[in-house]
Each structure stands twice: as structure tokens, then as C-alpha cells.
Amino acid sequence: MDFQLAEEQRDLTKLVHDWVESEAPKEWARELEKAEHDYPFALWDKLTAAGFHGIGIAEEYGGxxxxxLTQMTLARGLARSLAGLTWIWGITSFAGGKSIGLYGSEEQKQRFLPEIAAGRSRWSIGFTEPSGGTDLLGMMRTTAVRGDGGWILNGQKTWCSAAHVADNILLLALTDKDAPKRHQGVTLFALPARTEGVTIREIPKLGMRAMGSCDVYLDDVFVPDELVLGEPNRAWYMLLPTLNNERIMLSSFCLGILDGVLEDALAYLQVREAFGHKIGEFQALQHHVANIAMWRTQTELVVQKAAWLQSQGLPCGQEANMAKVIASEHAVNAADLGIQILGGMGYSAETDMQRYWRDARLFRIGPITNEMARNTIAEGLGLPRSF
Incomplete structure (x- = not known):
């Protein structure tokens, strides 16, 4: 097997590395985090100037x-420095670029994709609900009923990343309460975030503080028919392929975090002195950094396999779930060891280890918990459904 990226992806790896060092270094990412309720518009603008919002969007629509594999390469390179703030690019890339590109109508593609590629349109995702969590469909309470020329939405969504600055929200709602199965009867909307009846509130949280996560309240919100994506009541069938994409992208963020953790740990081991020696000479700390390096290599292999399968149009659900679990747990464990290696400085907001840990910790929970992902993996191996 050939584990090498294509030449264009290797070129992109170097381009992103150099761009990050120049435009979005780690010390700047720490400064963005300090202003935890201030969305980093400057970062969005830099990503726009670099043309990154157009990656993954077809050239005919301005991308x-x-x-x-190309998106994975970009995600990994950005996350080495930005960690969870890479979602500043990733949410719009997935919610707008990927979703509209896959199941939007031609008119919707012409309307939305050029704006996304040019960095003039930000998107959020409105899937999760307060009572549901991972039980997305079984506990869905947000409804959309037919109105004159469109739909009227009522309910609440939560953990909508950057909804407070979004132009549009990719929103899932129940449109057929009598559907025989819970994966039937849901519809996807491209909801303009400033529509009358939409109220947005930021949620205080542990990591990715500058990005913002939000509750979205819907009170008789009207959405016209032209903003329905795909066929009404069949949204879940459309969404399933993109969920694999999201998990591979998240795994790529974790891989970038592992890059950053290993880089910082090695740098510290080679300069910090204790008991008359560089601490990199101490066997216990060498074992820590060796573990981090092995976790990174394991993660790289499973993420690249899942991404390659998807790029070939092959089934990749099992591999995407495995990559998500392995990558998120390795990233959290590596950042925790990184804090241990740096000692008190690892706990300090003046270094990045604590930021890597805080951001990576979410990835064990969302967009699907690792426990639920394990259930799905086991079911794929022939065991009975456990939920």
C-alpha cells in the first residue's frame, strides 16, 4: 500500500505550514482565546485572503x-496551531460548502456556494437539541409545519457553533410527526440566521472559547420553500454520507493537535533543565513523548484510510467512526501527557498544552459520543443493536 499523499497534497501541506507560521502562529491563537466572547473575525478574514474557504467547493461555483484528502490536509495543518479554532473554517466548509454542494438544488448552489468560497458567508449547524444529545432523532422536538409558500418552525437547537455570527444555519426539523420510523419525517432547511423569530444565546464553555457555541430559539420562524434542501421528510437519507465526512474532518483536527502537542513537547524537553540535565534525558519523559509519537502515527494511518476510502466513493462508515474514536482519545491523552511534561507551565495559559487539551476534550463527545460510535462499530461487526 502507498501511504504517501499525492504531490498536490504534499504541496498543500507545506503551503499551510508556512501560512500558519506567518499568519496564525500559536501565540496569536492564545491571544484569540483570551478574548473568549469575541469571535475572531481577523482569523476568518485571513482564511478568506488565503483562499481556504474555496477548498472543497467546485471551481464552477468559484471554489x-x-x-x-485535500480538506483533511488543510484541517490538519491549521489545527497544529489553531486547535479547535480550526472550526472557524470547518463549520462553514461542512454546513455550507459540503452540504449545499451535495444535496442543494442548482439554484441553491448558484446562490450560496460562490458566497462561501469568497468568504462572504458564514454558516452554523442546528441539529442537536437540549433534550436529545446523541439521540438526535428520537428526541427531536423542533417542528416545521406547512405555511403559505413555506414552513413555520418552532423549537430550540443547542451547541450551534458560531450561530451568533452566522449568516445561515443548516437546520434539521421534524416535519412528519406520524412517520413510522424516527429517521423518517425530518427536513433540512437553510435558515437565514437573522430571520424574525430567531433568538441566539451564547453558551459559556471549557474550550474553543473565542469561537462561540449557541442556543438557537425558534418562535414561529418562516422559511420559504426555496430554502428547503432536498426532498422534504427525507433529510436523514441525504445526511448520512456527510456525517462520515464530518467525522473524518474532526479526526483530522485531532491529528493536527497531535502534531502541535508533539512539537511543543519535544521543544520543551530540549531546553528545560532540572537536576543538572536537560529533562529530555529523563527516561520517564522520553516514554511520554514516545507514546505521543506512536499515538500520532496510529491516528495518521486510520484517518488517511478513512479519507482515502471516501475519496474513492467506497463505504467508509466503520472506518470514519473508528478514526473519530481513535483520533479524539489519542489527542486528549497526548495533550494530558504534554501538560505533564511541561509541569506547571503546561497548566499555564501562557503555553498551548492546556488549550490543546480543552479543545480536544470536546471531540470525545461531539458530534457523536465515543460510546455511541463504539456501539455502531460493534453493530457493524454483526452484534445486536444496543440502543
Whole structure:
């Protein structure tokens, strides 16, 4: 097997590395985090100037093209420095670029994709509900009923990343309460975030503080028919392929975090002195950094396999779930060891280890918990459904 990226992806790796060092270094990411309720518009603008919002969007709609392997390469390179703030690019890329590109009508593609590629449109996702969590469909309470020329939405969504600055929200609602199965009867909307009846509140949280996560309240919100994506009541069938994409992208963020953790740990081990020696000479700490390096290599292999399968149009659900679990747990464990290696400085907001840990910790929970992902993996191996 050939584990090498294509030449264009290797070129992109270097381009992103150099761009990050120049435009979004770690010390700047720490400054963005300090202003925890201030969305980093400056970062969005830098991503726009670099053309990154166009990656993954077809050239005919103003983008630069690129498959999941290209997106994975970009995600990894950005996350080495930005960690969870990479979602500043990723949420719009997934919610707008990927979703509209896959199941939007031609009119919707012409309307939305050029704006996303040019960095003039930000998107959020409205899937999760306060009572549901991972039980997305079984506990869905947000409804959409037919109105004159459109739909009227009522309910609440939560953990909508950057909804407070979004132009549109990719929103899932129940449109057929009598559907025989819970995965039937849901519809996807491209909801303009400033529509009358929409109220948005930021949620205080542990990590990714500058990005903002929000509750979205819907009170008789009207959405016209032209903003329904795909066929009403069949949204879940459309969404399933994109969920694999989201998990591979998240795994790529974790891989970038592992890059950053290993980089910082090695740098500290080679300069910090104790008991008359560089601490990199101490066997216990060498074992810590060796574990981090092995976790990174394991993560790289499973993420690249899942991304390659998807790029070839092959089934990748099992591999995407495995990559998500392995990558998120390795990233959290590596950042925790990184804090241990740096000692008190690892706990300090003046270094990045604590930021890597805080951001990576979410990835064990969302967009699907690792426990639920394990259930799905086991079911894929022939065991009975456990939920």
C-alpha cells in the first residue's frame, strides 16, 4: 500500500505550514482565546485572503475544488496551531460548502456556494437539541409545519457553533410527526440566521472559547420553500454520507493537535533543565513523548484510510467512526501527557498544552459520543443493536 499523499497534497501541506507560521502562529491563537466572547473575525478574514474557504467547493461555483484528502490536509495543518479554532473554517466548509454542494438544488448552489468560497458567508449547524444529545432523532422536538409558500418552525437547537455570527444555519426539523420510523419525517432547511423569530444565546464553555457555541430559539420562524434542501421528510437519507465526512474532518483536527502537542513537547524537553540535565534525558519523559509519537502515527494511518476510502466513493462508515474514536482519545491523552511534561507551565495559559487539551476534550463527545460510535462499530461487526 502507498501511504504517501499525492504531490498536490504534499504541496498543500507545506503551503499551510508556512501560512500558519506567518499568519496564525500559536501565540496569536492564545491571544484569540483570551478574548473568549469575541469571535475572531481577523482569523476568518485571513482564511478568506488565503483562499481556504474555496477548498472543497467546485471551481464552477468559484471554489478551488479538492476532495476529502485535500480538506483533511488543510484541517490538519491549521489545527497544529489553531486547535479547535480550526472550526472557524470547518463549520462553514461542512454546513455550507459540503452540504449545499451535495444535496442543494442548482439554484441553491448558484446562490450560496460562490458566497462561501469568497468568504462572504458564514454558516452554523442546528441539529442537536437540549433534550436529545446523541439521540438526535428520537428526541427531536423542533417542528416545521406547512405555511403559505413555506414552513413555520418552532423549537430550540443547542451547541450551534458560531450561530451568533452566522449568516445561515443548516437546520434539521421534524416535519412528519406520524412517520413510522424516527429517521423518517425530518427536513433540512437553510435558515437565514437573522430571520424574525430567531433568538441566539451564547453558551459559556471549557474550550474553543473565542469561537462561540449557541442556543438557537425558534418562535414561529418562516422559511420559504426555496430554502428547503432536498426532498422534504427525507433529510436523514441525504445526511448520512456527510456525517462520515464530518467525522473524518474532526479526526483530522485531532491529528493536527497531535502534531502541535508533539512539537511543543519535544521543544520543551530540549531546553528545560532540572537536576543538572536537560529533562529530555529523563527516561520517564522520553516514554511520554514516545507514546505521543506512536499515538500520532496510529491516528495518521486510520484517518488517511478513512479519507482515502471516501475519496474513492467506497463505504467508509466503520472506518470514519473508528478514526473519530481513535483520533479524539489519542489527542486528549497526548495533550494530558504534554501538560505533564511541561509541569506547571503546561497548566499555564501562557503555553498551548492546556488549550490543546480543552479543545480536544470536546471531540470525545461531539458530534457523536465515543460510546455511541463504539456501539455502531460493534453493530457493524454483526452484534445486536444496543440502543
Amino acid at each position: 478551488q475544488g479538492g476532495d476529502i
